[in-house]
Amino acid sequence: MPEFPALPTARSTPHGEAPTALAADVAIVGGGPAGMTAALYLARFRRSVVLVDAQQSRLAAVPLSHNYPGFPQGIAGADLLGALRAQLTPYPVAWLHDTAQAAQRTDEGFVVRCASGTVRSRRLLLATGVRDIAPRAPHMRDALARGALRYCPVCDGYEVRDRTVGVYADGAAGVGEALFLRHFTPHVTLFLDGGSATLGPEDAGRLQQAGVRLAAGAVDAIDYRDGRITVTHGPARSTCDSLYCALGLQVHHGLALQLGAACGEDGYVRVDGHGATTVQGLYAAGDVAEGLNQVAVAAGNAAIAATAIHRSLLRGG
Known part of the structure; x- marks a missing residue:
């Protein structure tokens, strides 16, 4: 040779x-x-x-x-x-x-x-x-480094077991991710860009049956502070230990x-x-x-x- x-x-x-x-x-x-x-x-x-x-x-x-x-x-x-x-x-x-x-x-x-x-x-x-398509919010790089922002439940769903977890999506694709994460923790909330009204009744029913909370209002802001992420959706605010971005x-x-x-x-x-x-x-x-x-x-x-x-x-x- x-x-x-x-x-x-x-x-x-x-x-x-x-x-x-x-x-x-x-x-x-x-x-x-x-x-x-x-x-x-x-x-x-x-x-x-x-x-x-x-x-x-x-x-x-x-x-x-x-x-x-x-x-x-x-x-x-x-x-x-x-x-x-x-x-x-x-x-x-x-x-x-x-x-x-x-x-x-x-x-x-x-x-x-x-x-x-x-x-x-x-x-x-x-x-x-x-x-990965990242959320438009400040300090997301730091949030990612500290595990407050995540992208891959296959990679690290184990790390959020029994924690308060959010899934941020702009459509029905977030349903599958929220249901996947429900296996690791009972505290899962799905936040949609356009609010819960953008989701069909079948998908909403699947979430309800699995015990996944569906935030009603459209996402207005995502803030990272003190190791946690707060999502403002309509008049309400919800704080998560980790937020999975499913954009x-x-x-x-x-x-x-x-x-x-x-x-x-x-x-x-x-x-x-x-x-x-x-x-x-x-x-x-x-x-x-x-x-x-x-x-x-x-x-x-x-x-x-x-x-x-x-x-x-x-x-x-």
Whole structure:
């Protein structure tokens, strides 16, 4: 087997310098847990890899994860990202610290364009993730860091067991989240942007049957103070130990759409069991693809996709 080709570590090009031009077997867009896991697997498969990392992983905002395997005391998202970067350090993965702006299919594979340069590759893996839609309220970053604002009951419903919990939503999607959280605590209130009148009688009945309180008035304000969140809804005010924001996600599927890959109505990139999209040679893993938005799932699916990519390259083309 030929020697593994070493590639340079590339960073954003300062103003006035020539743009970077890189080529590799595989380009990966996204430097979160899915992107870095895929890069690790592919590097160990002796594939040349360029990782385009805008350094905006959603994981960085997670205060403490208790359900990622191997960390009995939990691990902060930023620390997990740092550990993954350190694990990649011994391998000749080229890092391009930039935002991918465009991608196109070519006869040889793909071209990814960034402000600082271009990356040409035979295969392309999108690990661009999602962004939580945050409530428009002051001090939400601090509230998130302290566990007063939360986004993922699958991740941390256990942490709010028997506590006073609110769910903030702009429609019926909040019903499912409120019912999910009712398993962990009997003290759940659903707050709707437009008030309870915007909810149909069937959904209202499901909440009542489960013992979930439905706040009547429309949400006027959300305030964070002294470790708790207070929601003003009509003439009333309710205070919660934690408020789950269920306003949805922005799926970063722009590159997939540029390349003609199919996406679902929910915005997620459609993939098969090996992470392959509907475009030949294009793969997706992590939160941008269909599936459960969990770090462990992102890493596992990235490992599957990376292995499939390696095998496809062995077959040629």
